[in-house]
Amino acid sequence: xxxPILEARGLTKFFPTKRGTVRAVDxxxxxxxxxxxxxxxxxxxxxxxxxxxxxxGIYAPTTGDILxxxxxxxxxxxxxSKELKRExxxxxxxxxxxxxxxxxxxxxxxxxxxxxxxxxxREQLARISALLERVELPPAEYLYKHPQSIGGGEKxxxxxxxxxxxxxxxxVLDEPTSALDVSVQAKIINLLLGLQKEMxxxxxxxxxxxxxxxxxxxxxxxxxxxxxxxxxDTAEFFQRPLHPYTKMLLSSIPVVSDEEESLKPAKxxxxxxxxxxxxIPPGCSFHSRCPSRLDVCDKIDPATVEVxxxxxxxxxxxxxxxxxxx
Amino acid sequence: MPNSSLLLEIRNLHxxxxxxxxxxxxxxxxxxxVNEGExxxxxxxxxxxxxxxxxxxxxxxxxxxxxxxxxxxxxxxxDVLRMHRHALHVLRRQELTAIFQDPLQSLNPVFTVGSQLRxxxxxxxxxxxxxxxxxxxxxxxxxxxxxxxxxxDPDRIMSNYPIQLSGGMRQRVCIAExxxxxxxxxxxxxxxxxxxxxxxxxxxxxLDRLVDQKGxxxxxxxxxxxxVRDLTQRxxxxxxxxxxxxxxxxxxxxxxxxxxxxxLMASVPRLTGRGVSEGIPGRIPNYLEPPPGCRFHPRxxxxxxxxxxxxxxxxxxxxxxxxxxxLYRRSSS
Amino acid sequence: MQDTTKANLLAAWxxxxxxxxxxxxxxxxxxxxxxxxxxxxxxVLVAIFAPYIAPYPGHAKAYTNFREASQAPxxxxxxxxxxxxxxxxxxxxxxxxxxxxxxxxxxxxxxAPGVVLGLIAGYRRGTWVEVVxxxxxxxxxxVPSLVLALAITAMLTPNLINQMMAIALVWWxxxxxxxxxxxxxxxxxYFVKEAELTGASQRHILFREILPNCFAPIMTKMTLDMGxxxxxxxxxxxxxxxxxxxxxxxxxxxxxxxxxxxxEWWSTIFPALAIVIVILAFNLIGDxxxxxxxxxxx
Numbered sequence: 001x002x003x004p005i006l007e008a009r010g011l012t013k014f015f016p017t018k019r020g021t022v023r024a025v026d027x028x029x030x031x032x033x034x035x036x037x038x039x040x041x042x043x044x045x046x047x048x049x050x051x052x053x054x055x056x057g058i059y060a061p062t063t064g065d066i067l068x069x070x071x072x073x074x075x076x077x078x079x080x081s082k083e084l085k086r087e088x089x090x091x092x093x094x095x096x097x098x099x100x101x102x103x104x105x106x107x108x109x110x111x112x113x114x115x116x117x118x119x120x121x122r123e124q125l126a127r128i129s130a131l132l133e134r135v136e137l138p139p140a141e142y143l144y145k146h147p148q149s150i151g152g153g154e155k156x157x158x159x160x161x162x163x164x165x166x167x168x169x170x171x172v173l174d175e176p177t178s179a180l181d182v183s184v185q186a187k188i189i190n191l192l193l194g195l196q197k198e199m200x201x202x203x204x205x206x207x208x209x210x211x212x213x214x215x216x217x218x219x220x221x222x223x224x225x226x227x228x229x230x231x232x233d234t235a236e237f238f239q240r241p242l243h244p245y246t247k248m249l250l251s252s253i254p255v256v257s258d259e260e261e262s263l264k265p266a267k268x269x270x271x272x273x274x275x276x277x278x279x280i281p282p283g284c285s286f287h288s289r290c291p292s293r294l295d296v297c298d299k300i301d302p303a304t305v306e307v308x309x310x311x312x313x314x315x316x317x318x319x320x321x322x323x324x325x326x
Numbered sequence: 327m328p329n330s331s332l333l334l335e336i337r338n339l340h341x342x343x344x345x346x347x348x349x350x351x352x353x354x355x356x357x358x359x360v361n362e363g364e365x366x367x368x369x370x371x372x373x374x375x376x377x378x379x380x381x382x383x384x385x386x387x388x389x390x391x392x393x394x395x396x397x398x399x400x401x402x403x404x405d406v407l408r409m410h411r412h413a414l415h416v417l418r419r420q421e422l423t424a425i426f427q428d429p430l431q432s433l434n435p436v437f438t439v440g441s442q443l444r445x446x447x448x449x450x451x452x453x454x455x456x457x458x459x460x461x462x463x464x465x466x467x468x469x470x471x472x473x474x475x476x477x478x479d480p481d482r483i484m485s486n487y488p489i490q491l492s493g494g495m496r497q498r499v500c501i502a503e504x505x506x507x508x509x510x511x512x513x514x515x516x517x518x519x520x521x522x523x524x525x526x527x528x529x530x531x532x533l534d535r536l537v538d539q540k541g542x543x544x545x546x547x548x549x550x551x552x553x554v555r556d557l558t559q560r561x562x563x564x565x566x567x568x569x570x571x572x573x574x575x576x577x578x579x580x581x582x583x584x585x586x587x588x589x590l591m592a593s594v595p596r597l598t599g600r601g602v603s604e605g606i607p608g609r610i611p612n613y614l615e616p617p618p619g620c621r622f623h624p625r626x627x628x629x630x631x632x633x634x635x636x637x638x639x640x641x642x643x644x645x646x647x648x649x650x651x652x653l654y655r656r657s658s659s
Numbered sequence: 660m661q662d663t664t665k666a667n668l669l670a671a672w673x674x675x676x677x678x679x680x681x682x683x684x685x686x687x688x689x690x691x692x693x694x695x696x697x698x699x700x701x702x703v704l705v706a707i708f709a710p711y712i713a714p715y716p717g718h719a720k721a722y723t724n725f726r727e728a729s730q731a732p733x734x735x736x737x738x739x740x741x742x743x744x745x746x747x748x749x750x751x752x753x754x755x756x757x758x759x760x761x762x763x764x765x766x767x768x769x770x771a772p773g774v775v776l777g778l779i780a781g782y783r784r785g786t787w788v789e790v791v792x793x794x795x796x797x798x799x800x801x802v803p804s805l806v807l808a809l810a811i812t813a814m815l816t817p818n819l820i821n822q823m824m825a826i827a828l829v830w831w832x833x834x835x836x837x838x839x840x841x842x843x844x845x846x847x848x849y850f851v852k853e854a855e856l857t858g859a860s861q862r863h864i865l866f867r868e869i870l871p872n873c874f875a876p877i878m879t880k881m882t883l884d885m886g887x888x889x890x891x892x893x894x895x896x897x898x899x900x901x902x903x904x905x906x907x908x909x910x911x912x913x914x915x916x917x918x919x920x921x922x923e924w925w926s927t928i929f930p931a932l933a934i935v936i937v938i939l940a941f942n943l944i945g946d947x948x949x950x951x952x953x954x955x956x957x
Binding site (some may be wrong): 051056057058076077082089090092094097098099100101102103107111112115116129138141144145147149162166 | 668670671673743781848850852853854855856857858859860864867868871874
């Protein structure tokens with residue numbers, strides 16, 4: 001395996017609240033190689049966004065660490081070096097909120113260039129125009145517009161251009177297309193994939209959309225209530241989903257063709273509510289909704305087991321080496 | 327004499343909005359039909375006029391700025407747009423019911439779930455003899471309605487306030503409210519868009535069963551092709567204020583004919599994982615100056631000279647499937 | 660390159676013009692606001708050109724003419740004369756000069772520090788910085804502003820400058836309160852998070868990212884406050900703690916006339932009406948501005 005560009009080790013983030021501790025992210029670990037796209041999939045309250053925010057430095061981890069090129073970066077952005085801020089960038093979900101409505105697109109794109117002293121004056125304008133061209137927006141038309149006068153997809157392209165302004169190597173995409181229509185989403189996804197190839201980017205792609213991940217990610221990880229339930233290479237993941245929660249998610253996806261219907265696992269009819277992250281069930285947190293629950297499930301939290309090369313599951317159904325595969 | 331199985335028919339509906347910049351011509355001749363006991367989907371992307379259509383049916387569009395420039399909305403042969411206030415009130419109370427995207431907007435935050443549900447049942451239900459329901463009957467009906475949506479512990483939920491429930495639970499309450507009555511037509515405007523996929527799946531299955539039991543008709547408005555495929559028999563595809571294609575749901579999704587529908591279907595990411603298409607070039611037109619003729623022609627890969635002259639009528643493109651596109655002119659008699 | 664830059668600037672300028680036109684359209688949909696604006700424009704013009712418009716400009720200063728004292732309104736003196744024979748109409752026109760001057764000066768003195776403090780406190784919410792700023796603000800807000808202004812002016816010599824300082828001193832906390840609440844919600848917006856992650860300086864975040872988003876409510880509040888400041892000024896003058904006679908402040912005039920009610924009603928009623936009208940005008944405009952800045956969802 002190549003040297004990982006980013007690695008999370010025992011990453012944990014708790015938020016103390018009046019009603020108890022929210023265990024937003026609870027001891028997760030993953031590695032990403034350069035050029036990877038890791039799809040981090042989960043429903044609301046799964047901790048996928050908190051994970052992303054720890055990576056970019058909105059939060060510092062409670063325990064555990066994040067390594068970037070082998071160096072620890074487990075701190076908030078305020079404590080990170082400028083160099084690091086240039087390397088790791090983020091695109092937020094809602095471009096309506098991530099672009100300041102009172103600033104023109106030129107001003108928005110100028111900020112990262114100015115902060116990192118990358119360009120100024122006439123050179124800055126040229127860089128901004130080049131960035132806009134890179135995301136397929138004609139500069140003459142867009143430079144002096146305000147975000148509210150352009151469409152949602154175009155806003156998100158501006159947000160992508162802003163993320164790329166510092167020439168990063170790692171971009172966190174926090175549900176970049178979930179607020180957009182599918183025809184616009186398709187455009188943005190193609191753009192992102194093109195840019196990845198062109199600039200050698202590594203993506204941490206946060207989403208709730210499994211169908212999208214099938215087409216975008218090189219690896220997929222599933223989170224449920226702050227823990228990773230399953231992680232595998234994309235092809236393997238969709239051919240051989242193992243965790244009952246993964247099966248439930250897959251069988252819940254509304255699909256548009258019979259061919260896709262046949263790919264959904266038969267067993268795994270969705271049931272139950274997602275528990276509150278303040279009150280996580282004991283043992284395996286999924287046991288309250290699990291269709292294949294065992295006796296141990298509400299008592300002991302299952303261990304993480306690598307059932308096949310690169311395919312990791314956290315479930316008592318796959319108890320690991322003593323009975324098993326290797 | 328209208329066809330007896332016809333429940334809702336929208337004919338050539340034109341709705342506009344007057345704003346500072348001018349006149350937004352949003353709906354340009356929407357035509358659709360919902361038959362008794364049928365489930366119909368109305369699918370389109372943001373800004374295509376789906377919600378304006380539903381609001382027109384419920385007559386809740388703010389007028390002004392909105393203006394109905396023409397057309398009819400016939401509910402069992404009677405024009406909703408020209409109904410008197412009292413008749414409209416009776417219609418809304420006893421015949422139509424709606425579920426919206428955001429349950430927090432349709433539930434009143436200062437009353438308990440129970441008191442809201444009781445009001446609805448009291449106002450809209452009568453015994454077979456036409457008598458108002460007794461207090462006990464109302465209570466029983468409410469509990470039953472909540473139970474039917476798969477709500478655990480309905481007694482407790484009745485005394486809860488909406489904010490004490492999760493998003494999925496709230497939407498179940500809305501469904502219970504909508505289906506607690508004897509209404510014949512359910513208008514569902516993106517009812518599961520804000521929900522997690524596993525919860526959406528549960529709610530849709532529940533809705534499916536309940537509607538089956540009651541034999542209600544459904545007009546489901548959504549942007550999700552997957553959701554309509556599971557829940558409806560027939561769909562209308564809407565683009566920029568008009569219906570561009572209609573047909574039996576599965577057949578249409580399997581072989582879309584209109585270039586817009588084709589582009590849309592190609593954009594949907596599939597579980598089969600064959601990559602994502604380029605999307606549809608361009609963007610939805612400005613309603614101030616919509617393109618003449620077919621409103622899709624500036625984005626259309628098969629554009630012909632006549633497309634920018636006159637809007638195409640519907641042509642037959644398959645069994646019960648019709649598309650508003652000149653590509654299919656010859657196949658129609 | 661040069662050409663496109665020029666074209667761009669032109670496009671930007673056109674966009675700005677469109678926005679202004681749109682704003683005016685929304686404002687003009689409220690006819691009362693348009694009336695308020697018209698009245699205010701009239702008042703401002705009248706105040707500026709008072710020496711040329713007023714029938715008796717000399718009456719604005721120390722002047723006595725007992726032969727024409729205490730006359731009821733007539734064609735010669737529209738609003739009558741006061742007890743020493745000065746034309747009330749002329750004095751009102753000059754009185755507006757003080758009112759508007761005080762309104763503008765007080766707000767420009769009070770708003771800037773209030774806004775800056777509010778920005779800092781809102782952005783640093785939850786730290787000691789916020790605690791210090793906002794508790795000081797609370798102390799000022801806890802004392803009724805009129806009482807505080809009265810106390811401060813009473814300690815100093817009553818004159819125009821001191822009066823303005825006193826009112827400005829009680830006015831800034833309202834702005835720090837307003838901007839505090841705006842800034843503390845704006846700092847959770849993703850564009851602020853993004854600027855932080857990019858490494859932008861605090862000054863950039865406060866003044867380039869957050870402040871522009873506060874302009875609309877600040878402007879609205881300032882317009883509404885102009886009326887209030889004029890009212891407070893009039894009150895202070897009424898109790899003798901403001902502009903000193905013979906200078907024609909509206910509040911002073913009301914106070915002088917009040918002694919001779921009800922017989923010489925005109926010497927109180929007309930200055931009082933003048934105060935009411937200018938306050939009303941500002942309030943109507945404020946309402947219109949609120950409509951202009953309101954987020955519309957179509």
